[in-house]
Amino acid sequence: MTRLPALLLWLCSSAAFASPPVQLDVQLERGNGPEPATLDAHRCQEVACGNVLRDLYEGLVTEDARGRLIPGMAERWTVSRDGRVWTFTLRPGLRWSNGQPLDAAQVVASFRRAFSPATAAPFGELFDALHGARAVQAGEVPPASLGVAAPDARTVVFTLDRSAPLPALLTLPIAFPVYLPAVAQYGAQHTRPGQLVSNGAYRLAAWTPQANLVVERNAHFHGARDVAIERVRFHVTEDAAAELQRFAAGDLHVTEVVPPQPLEALRTRFGAQLRISPYIGAFWLGMNLTRPPLRDNPALRRALALAVDRDRLTRYITGLGEQPAYGIVPPRIAGYTPASTTWATLSQPQREAQARALYGAAGYSKQHPLEIELRYNTSTPHRRMALAVAAMWRDVLGARVRLRNEEWKVFVGNRKQRVITQVFRGGWIADVPDARNFLAAFGSDGPLNWPGYDDAGFRERLAKSDAANTEAARNAWLRAAEQRLLNADAVVPLYFYTSKHLVDDRVLGYEANALDRHASRWLRLRP
Known part of the structure; x- marks a missing residue:
């Protein structure tokens, strides 16, 4: 040797x-x-x-x-x-x-x-x-x-x-x-x-x-x-499609998002460079509860929530593994069983029939359609989502929806002030893997309570979760708080996120x- x-x-x-x-x-x-x-x-x-x-x-x-x-x-x-x-x-x-x-x-x-x-x-x-x-x-x-x-x-x-x-x-x-x-x-x-x-x-x-x-x-x-x-x-990359092209050209090593495209086509094009994984985040539309037409009109809020076809939305509009959402708190939080809307088990035709009945009960019809504004921040995925939801509200209810997109800083300011918003892009990405993190903002009149939700029963349940002596009791009270929020239709749950990057x-x-x-x-x- x-x-x-x-x-x-x-x-x-x-x-x-x-x-x-x-x-x-x-x-x-x-x-x-x-x-x-x-x-x-x-x-x-x-x-x-x-x-x-x-x-x-x-x-x-x-x-x-x-x-x-x-x-x-x-x-x-x-x-x-x-x-x-x-x-x-x-x-x-x-x-x-x-x-x-x-x-x-x-x-x-x-x-x-x-x-x-x-x-x-x-x-x-x-x-x-x-x-x-x-x-x-x-x-x-x-x-x-x-x-x-x-x-x-x-x-x-x-x-x-x-x-x-x-x-x-x-x-x-x-x-x-x-x-x-x-x-x-x-x-x-x-x-x-x-x-x-x-x-x-x-x-x-x-x-x-x-x-x-x-x-x-x-x-x-x-x-x-x-x-x-x-x-x-x-890099500032508000346009997800342009961000993808910059990645393909070698200008970026990592993207913040991936634009909605057929998943198989993306996998064929990018292979292992496409990273999709579970993510503790929920996407919903918020409703301004402090001003008409959504204030004091639970029938209208429920009609808008029922009219959205989440299966179509996640299959054809987002299309990158997102899960239809009927609650605020995502799955995969240890020890917590998420709440769900009372109508989640209905078929989509049944939901739409209920939506039309509630729309009429709220005082709207073909002769007197709802005119409402859906506000979102400038982004390719959010624009596609807003267009799809607006089309569903038009086709199912006959509502007239104005789409309003704003640069991020302007959008954040308007959403927080609750003055000119009606329906707006919302959602929450977990700061910590805890159900309370998704619910706490609705329990006060703070800057994160964008809908202006104000309910003593919700706050009571949140307080009881804080005072609970066991994790099981704490989670049970948090679930009760989430259920009360969903029953009020303060937000319209759409889907639970996946993280997606190139x-x-x-x-x-x-x-x-x-x-x-x-x-x-x-x-x-x-x-």
Whole structure:
């Protein structure tokens, strides 16, 4: 047997056991949907900004490529026996992207800023278990009353009023630390390149409105040596068909969505590059319950819900594995049995017959048709969906439907204000895999209650779920709350999402996960 020289043996063994070398000077091109409404982590409320913020920031807890919770800024944490006191120990030597030290006191100050009334954080209500959170957001008590404290430079303690899945909640952008000196100096402009200071794997390098954002590897990130991709460019890709063509031309490594097309044709064209997987998300149409014609008209709302053929919608319009929805909470949430509309078991002809009868009972007919506006944000899939639903309402009921599409930021503002909206594109993507996450917004008059649903019975059931002593009892009360919401026809469930992307063969480390989050720090590019 030939004996290898000692140096060659050492090199071979080192290559076999060493981590793959960090690949620098490469750029990942990602489609990202609409222009992010903001890069203020505490004000983010949509996927487009969340994708970028998860590259720029890291919370106390984060997720790996498969969506599993792992340490972030905190190297470890403990919880009291009653589930109400959580103690997090920070990693030593944490720094901001500008090199300044990051300690527990700054984490606490950032949380206080997130929940202050001036910030108006839209996801604040998801933290209603945090002591003082609601009162602070309402301006009833000062931010210092929030149940977050820093007993020393490396310890953050949270006090809750009831048990809650706090580590999962801490992965949300509202829980990211914001660099308050920049906020004090630049105000709303602290999110601009050269002014945004973050703590994640990347730092903001450039932002060209309605075109793209570029982030660069943050040398001060605690895990910087394991971040393989030097730069990431997030492209604004509101037109899904154009995004697909850019991918086919080699301009994008990853798409945000895939436009509705025959599934077999897509598989034939793209093969293993087409990634479709289960996703905890629900798509529905919201109804403005604060203004006519939908306010105080349950018969009309039910008629509109019944007239939609969800099987046709998911088979021919979306067509990428979506499941017809008759509820708000998607399947696949552990321990929870979703509620369903009372008419889900009827055939479509039976539903349509009921829809016509209710339409007439609501005071409408061929001679006096309903005139209503369906509003959606600019997007190829949403336009196809709106056209299909409008056609169903016209054919089944004789309604006259005006379609109104708006750029994302305008749409979000109008939907939140509930002034000019009638029927609008809604839905929810899970922030945490918990049924309550899909229902909580309807229990208050907060910025996420787009229909303006106001029902004491719903709030009572939500409160009883919070007070439940067992997980089974909690889920039972949540299901009762969901059923009450469905019985009121405040929304029209359409389908449950699948995640669907095109991923270039050169991209390594892209893993399917139930929340469809793919931080760039876990990815590599094959040369």
